[in-house]
Amino acid sequence: MTESETRPTPANPGSPRGEQTRQLIVDTAVRLFAERGYEQTTMRLVAGEAGVSLGNAYYYFGSKEHLVQAFYERIQAEIRAAALPAIADTRDFTGRLRRVLHVNVDVMASYHEFAGKLIRTAADPASPVSPFSPESAVAREASISLFQEVVSGSKVRLDSRLRAQLPELLWLASMGITLYWVHDNSPAQARTRLLIDRAAPVVGRLVEATRLTVLRPITNEVLELVDVLRQPRVSSTKGGSGR
Amino acid sequence: MTESETRPTPANPGSPRGEQTRQLIVDTAVRLFAERGYEQTTMRLVAGEAGVSLGNAYYYFGSKEHLVQAFYERIQAEIRAAALPAIADTRDFTGRLRRVLHVNVDVMASYHEFAGKLIRTAADPASPVSPFSPESAVAREASISLFQEVVSGSKVRLDSRLRAQLPELLWLASMGITLYWVHDNSPAQARTRLLIDRAAPVVGRLVEATRLTVLRPITNEVLELVDVLRQPRVSSTKGGSGR
DNA sequence: GAAGGGACTTGAACACGTTCAAATTCCAAC
DNA sequence: GTTGGAATTTGAACGTGTTCAAGTCCCTTC
Numbered sequence: 001m002t003e004s005e006t007r008p009t010p011a012n013p014g015s016p017r018g019e020q021t022r023q024l025i026v027d028t029a030v031r032l033f034a035e036r037g038y039e040q041t042t043m044r045l046v047a048g049e050a051g052v053s054l055g056n057a058y059y060y061f062g063s064k065e066h067l068v069q070a071f072y073e074r075i076q077a078e079i080r081a082a083a084l085p086a087i088a089d090t091r092d093f094t095g096r097l098r099r100v101l102h103v104n105v106d107v108m109a110s111y112h113e114f115a116g117k118l119i120r121t122a123a124d125p126a127s128p129v130s131p132f133s134p135e136s137a138v139a140r141e142a143s144i145s146l147f148q149e150v151v152s153g154s155k156v157r158l159d160s161r162l163r164a165q166l167p168e169l170l171w172l173a174s175m176g177i178t179l180y181w182v183h184d185n186s187p188a189q190a191r192t193r194l195l196i197d198r199a200a201p202v203v204g205r206l207v208e209a210t211r212l213t214v215l216r217p218i219t220n221e222v223l224e225l226v227d228v229l230r231q232p233r234v235s236s237t238k239g240g241s242g243r
Numbered sequence: 244m245t246e247s248e249t250r251p252t253p254a255n256p257g258s259p260r261g262e263q264t265r266q267l268i269v270d271t272a273v274r275l276f277a278e279r280g281y282e283q284t285t286m287r288l289v290a291g292e293a294g295v296s297l298g299n300a301y302y303y304f305g306s307k308e309h310l311v312q313a314f315y316e317r318i319q320a321e322i323r324a325a326a327l328p329a330i331a332d333t334r335d336f337t338g339r340l341r342r343v344l345h346v347n348v349d350v351m352a353s354y355h356e357f358a359g360k361l362i363r364t365a366a367d368p369a370s371p372v373s374p375f376s377p378e379s380a381v382a383r384e385a386s387i388s389l390f391q392e393v394v395s396g397s398k399v400r401l402d403s404r405l406r407a408q409l410p411e412l413l414w415l416a417s418m419g420i421t422l423y424w425v426h427d428n429s430p431a432q433a434r435t436r437l438l439i440d441r442a443a444p445v446v447g448r449l450v451e452a453t454r455l456t457v458l459r460p461i462t463n464e465v466l467e468l469v470d471v472l473r474q475p476r477v478s479s480t481k482g483g484s485g486r
Numbered sequence: 487g488a489a490g491g492g493a494c495t496t497g498a499a500c501a502c503g504t505t506c507a508a509a510t511t512c513c514a515a516c
Numbered sequence: 517g518t519t520g521g522a523a524t525t526t527g528a529a530c531g532t533g534t535t536c537a538a539g540t541c542c543c544t545t546c
Binding site for chain 3: 062
């Protein structure tokens with residue numbers, strides 16, 4: 001696992017000198033990924049088009065997957081930039097959720113085929129591209145905070161404990177939708193659109209239902225379950241800042 | 244995609260003559276996968292240990308993933324064989340569900356690391372190993388029918404329409420649990436065990452709750468949603484037996 | 487038993503991701 | 517302006533999955 005600690009941190013040096021080269025490689029890779037897909041974009045091609053040597057590309061990016069990671073971060077930023085304005089004019093929870101999810105699909109639309117390959121490495125727990133990996137923490141937090149925005153900007157009424165967990169749950173749900181979207185072979189992924197339009201109200205209704213007294217026991221159980229679900233983040237320090 | 248139709252069906256010939264060789268390769272591959280994991284098990288090694296040439300292995304299995312597929316099918320059969328006796332002595336829905344899920348984890352336990360790589364190709368919509376692919380139909384149906392058994396053998400009371408969809412939903416949930424399990428780095432995947440023990444009662448309670456009149460609207464919505472979710476199986480025939 | 491043809495088998499060759507020792511460039515300190 | 521070392525850059529080389537043209541084997545047909 002983490003036994004490559006001996007090497008003096010190749011890939012991803014923070015120094016300023018090579019930053020330009022680094023960006024050049026990223027730009028080229030992102031473009032080629034979009035143009036030709038994952039497999040057709042070889043490291044040799046990226047290096048060639050970027051005007052650097054093969055080994056040099058590996059100096060900045062430890063693997064092809066790290067380039068995918070960079071691609072992923074760009075997409076996430078794009079989604080965020082498009083989503084925030086999209087929900088600015090409504091305080092309806094369901095509406096806000098629906099719009100954010102649609103923006104997700106909108107932005108990813110051009111990369112549907114590419115995403116099929118991307119999801120491969122994303123599903124690997126050992127891959128840095130995994131949405132649950134430490135390397136993805138930045139993008140993940142950003143995405144969760146977007147759903148935090150969805151909740152806090154709305155006038156939804158719900159169980160207070162759920163309110164704290166909801167953003168993360170919504171993010172998880174969006175991961176599920178993305179997984180569905182990847183498998184969606186309907187024209188223009190219309191089925192996913194339908195799913196979003198249908199699922200958002202259901203989620204809204206379920207969330208509001210957590211205030212019902214009848215459902216209190218179940219609500220409690222579900223909330224506890226979510227706590228169990230949450231994997232402790234990997235860290236070498238023992239104890240950490242406990243819950 | 245399916246443009247390799249020109250070749251005279253290499254890989255997977257149904258003829259009897261090479262069946263022995265085929266089995267030999269599968270056996271060797273499964274053993275090596277279990278012993279050394281996915282990456283360490285090279286096609287050359289499989290071929291060598293099986294006593295055939297590299298090209299010969301590719302004659303029977305179009306790719307390394309097809310070997311994984313074979314591995315997957317064995318696991319599924321093993322799970323089924325272990326699960327059925329395990330639920331024979333109780334008619335409690337939650338209990339039955341819990342046991343089946345535990346058997347799942349039991350059987351897969353030895354392959355936890357390997358599963359991390361397996362899930363990679365499993366997540367790829369284009370891969371035959373994907374649980375949603377036509378190639379996996381047999382294993383999938385078998386698995387769903389196991390959950391059908393869980394439901395029909397229990398004395399659970401629930402909305403009648405849900406009863407029809409529940410087995411598939413449970414299968415889907417088990418996929419989710421497997422995904423969680425793959426990411427579970429707690430010792431002996433204890434966290435997944437905990438998840439199962441906690442989630443089973445919640446599911447049981449939720450399922451029984453579908454009979455509550457208060458929840459009728461939400462139940463309806465959720466059931467319709469599931470209908471939308473269901474991807475139409477890929478098929479060249481137009482129309483099909485639509486609802 | 488010879489001929490034919492399909493099933494099966496082979497190993498070399500290819501392209502790719504990745505590694506690495508060696509070279510080059512750059513900049514600060516003297 | 518020379519020097520030392522770190523940052524950067526290079527291209528050859530390795531091991532892998534996969535392909536393929538060329539065989540070899542085995543059974544049917546005459």
